[in-house]
Amino acid sequence: MPVATFKTNPIALEELLKSCGAGKIQLPDFQRSWVWDEDRIKGLIASISQAFPVGALMTLDVKAGTGTGFARRPVQGAAPEAASFTPEQLLLDGQQRMTSIYQTCLRGEVVRTVTARQKLVDRWFYLDIRKCLDPAADRVEAVVSVPADRKIKADFDKVTKLDLSSPALEYEQLMFPLNQVFDWDNWQDGFDMHWLGKGDTATRTLFRTFKNEILQSFKAYQVPVITLGADTTHEAVCLVFEKVNTGGKPLDAFELVTAIYAAKGHRLRDDWLGASGAPGMQTRLATFGHAAGQKFGVLEKLAPTDVLQAIALLHSACERQKAEAQDKTDKDLPPVRATRASLLELPLDAYLTWRDPVEKGFEAAARFLREHHIYRVLDLPYQGQLVPMAAIFATLGDKAEHTTVRERLARWFWCGIFGELYGSAIETRFAKDLMEVPAWALGQGPEPATIFDGRFRPDRLQTMRSRLSAAYKGIHALLMGANARDFRTGKTFEAASFFDDNVDIHHIFPQAWCKKTGLPEAIYDSVINKTPLTARTNRIIGGHAPSTYLRRLESGKAEDEAGPALDIAPEVLDSYLQSHLIAPGMLRADAFDAFMADRERQLLGLIQKATGHQILQIAPEEGEEADAEAS
Numbered sequence: 001m002p003v004a005t006f007k008t009n010p011i012a013l014e015e016l017l018k019s020c021g022a023g024k025i026q027l028p029d030f031q032r033s034w035v036w037d038e039d040r041i042k043g044l045i046a047s048i049s050q051a052f053p054v055g056a057l058m059t060l061d062v063k064a065g066t067g068t069g070f071a072r073r074p075v076q077g078a079a080p081e082a083a084s085f086t087p088e089q090l091l092l093d094g095q096q097r098m099t100s101i102y103q104t105c106l107r108g109e110v111v112r113t114v115t116a117r118q119k120l121v122d123r124w125f126y127l128d129i130r131k132c133l134d135p136a137a138d139r140v141e142a143v144v145s146v147p148a149d150r151k152i153k154a155d156f157d158k159v160t161k162l163d164l165s166s167p168a169l170e171y172e173q174l175m176f177p178l179n180q181v182f183d184w185d186n187w188q189d190g191f192d193m194h195w196l197g198k199g200d201t202a203t204r205t206l207f208r209t210f211k212n213e214i215l216q217s218f219k220a221y222q223v224p225v226i227t228l229g230a231d232t233t234h235e236a237v238c239l240v241f242e243k244v245n246t247g248g249k250p251l252d253a254f255e256l257v258t259a260i261y262a263a264k265g266h267r268l269r270d271d272w273l274g275a276s277g278a279p280g281m282q283t284r285l286a287t288f289g290h291a292a293g294q295k296f297g298v299l300e301k302l303a304p305t306d307v308l309q310a311i312a313l314l315h316s317a318c319e320r321q322k323a324e325a326q327d328k329t330d331k332d333l334p335p336v337r338a339t340r341a342s343l344l345e346l347p348l349d350a351y352l353t354w355r356d357p358v359e360k361g362f363e364a365a366a367r368f369l370r371e372h373h374i375y376r377v378l379d380l381p382y383q384g385q386l387v388p389m390a391a392i393f394a395t396l397g398d399k400a401e402h403t404t405v406r407e408r409l410a411r412w413f414w415c416g417i418f419g420e421l422y423g424s425a426i427e428t429r430f431a432k433d434l435m436e437v438p439a440w441a442l443g444q445g446p447e448p449a450t451i452f453d454g455r456f457r458p459d460r461l462q463t464m465r466s467r468l469s470a471a472y473k474g475i476h477a478l479l480m481g482a483n484a485r486d487f488r489t490g491k492t493f494e495a496a497s498f499f500d501d502n503v504d505i506h507h508i509f510p511q512a513w514c515k516k517t518g519l520p521e522a523i524y525d526s527v528i529n530k531t532p533l534t535a536r537t538n539r540i541i542g543g544h545a546p547s548t549y550l551r552r553l554e555s556g557k558a559e560d561e562a563g564p565a566l567d568i569a570p571e572v573l574d575s576y577l578q579s580h581l582i583a584p585g586m587l588r589a590d591a592f593d594a595f596m597a598d599r600e601r602q603l604l605g606l607i608q609k610a611t612g613h614q615i616l617q618i619a620p621e622e623g624e625e626a627d628a629e630a631s
Helices: 013-022 038-049 080-084 095-105 167-173 185-197 201-220 234-244 253-262 268-273 281-286 304-325 340-344 348-371 386-401 403-418 427-441 449-453 458-463 470-481 495-500 511-517 535-541 546-555 570-579 584-588 592-611 624-628
Strands: 006-012 025-028 057-061 072-074 089-093 111-114 120-128 143-146 151-154 159-163 175-177 222-228 503-507 530-534
Touching: 006 013, 013 025, 013 095, 013 201, 013 222, 038 095, 038 111, 038 120, 038 143, 038 201, 072 080, 089 095, 159 167, 167 175, 167 185, 185 201, 253 268, 253 304, 253 340, 268 281, 281 304, 281 348, 304 340, 304 348, 304 386, 304 427, 348 386, 348 403, 386 403, 386 427, 403 427, 403 449, 403 470, 403 592, 427 449, 458 592, 470 530, 470 592, 495 503, 503 535, 530 535, 535 546, 546 570, 546 584, 570 584, 584 592
Parallel strands: 025 089, 057 222
Antiparallel strands: 006 222, 025 072, 057 089, 111 120, 120 143, 120 175, 151 159, 503 530
16 A cells, blocks of 8 residues: 655744744755746735735755755755755755745835836835734735835825834834744834824734734744655655646636636636637627728727626625615625726625626727727737726716716826726725716716826826837827827828727837937937827838928829829928927928927827826927917
8 A cells, every 4th residue: 555755834924934044944956946926925815914824845855964966055044054054955846936925024114026017126025004903904015015115106206195204214114024024023022013003002902902812923824745765766656646737817806706606506617718609708808899801909908807807896885885875884884896806795696687788898999999099009008007997987877978078087097097996906996986977977976086196297298108008009099089190191090090000109209310410319209299190101210300201292103003103282281280289390390309398398289288287388399389370
């Protein structure tokens, strides 16, 4: 009979971490590097703080004095002397978890990790004491990461939103440093002295509650460890490692909800992917309303979790309305949510109720985007803004077709883009949008927070140089919506011509000319010097000075078709230029500086009109209008 070659024991988390730091537990060298981003680290910390399981570890015993048989290395961030220590065990499964917890909770140094967009950052991690003790708060939101200087800044580093650069500031903000979670006595002493000096006993008592309910969870936390015997063959170790480290995409909320619904007899995956030859929601939405010859539309990258979030918003809003009808107080009203937790708690009957309205809501969102000249997913300013948009359209139904309602929805849309409001921490804004925008659009409620917050900083125009900026894409769409006409054909950029003529955003003063003239790239490459044009028109422009390519366009000499040249009258070409908010006289004179100043003013006026917010005085400076007409 085969004999088990492993044993399973629960071991205290603190003991495991100290073993990692000292080199008693190390990694086989075939393990990949530590790669977890800060959001996954926060989720792991949140689970431990709630005493939730985070999975078992698997280790391999090492015979004393025999070496490991494998090249090995310490856990990333361990003490330098750990490398010279012969390990007692190798960690086969659990490296990402152990490294994340070790670096955030025990190491005492800033953690170098990456954002969700894979940007390398240095972070300190904190527990928000108030949020940890709030049963209604999402625990992940109670885990706060701050930069290396311990300051969170806003408004492009002009305003400090959170400063934790000294212990006194930590005490004042009730933010507990996670790297002291196993040894909090000194921090608690300083905390007590701080609040004792203010005569505040309630806050001191609050920390003791936090210590007993949260910090003790870390101290008492145990991890199940599966340990392979030291005599396990190399072949068996590699086979086990391959089985437990398959990699790939981690389970997301959709996968978990799929499993929950399957137990109740509903095949959620069939709804999304389709079944029996019928297309699912993914295909129906990805191809909805796409232009002729185009395989996908603006909803091409819609994820199943986006659909679930929209449904969760509508379901939770409905539950809140029911509670309000029962005259419950604000604190007893259920929140409107689209968090991961709300997705996992979404009842099957709620999903079935809102599934079809939400699909129609996303279709309405796609139509709305096309109306505003956003035809491709490449040009979509914010993927995340689709979620509240679909929920809002599902709520409004046919009322969204009313002119006044549509105008207000457009203003909300542009404020979100030019306020750059959907880049991060967006679930809270989703909820506000659904609670506030439909009522306001119907004239039954106050101005939404997104409208109030959606103010554009005029100096941003000079720094936007690529599609990484949502506002950059927004300007592209606004220009097309303002009936900009192609320099060569005079056609506006409706859906058909957009795809047929391969329209994209191009330089007005060409890059080659700007480089030859010695202009700084940071200036000439901004969105101020760009506009939508057809691919053929851009080829004709080439690297020529504006004065040169305008003469070529007027004479028709740039055309390469057989037959006579097709002239464009100067006044007609000027009208095309003006439709792009370009002063013809400045362009014909190759007056780059004057052109940039004038077009910046005009673009700000375009944004001001879209958002309804005063940006700056947009009237032309004295003498500018005369210069523009000098041609």
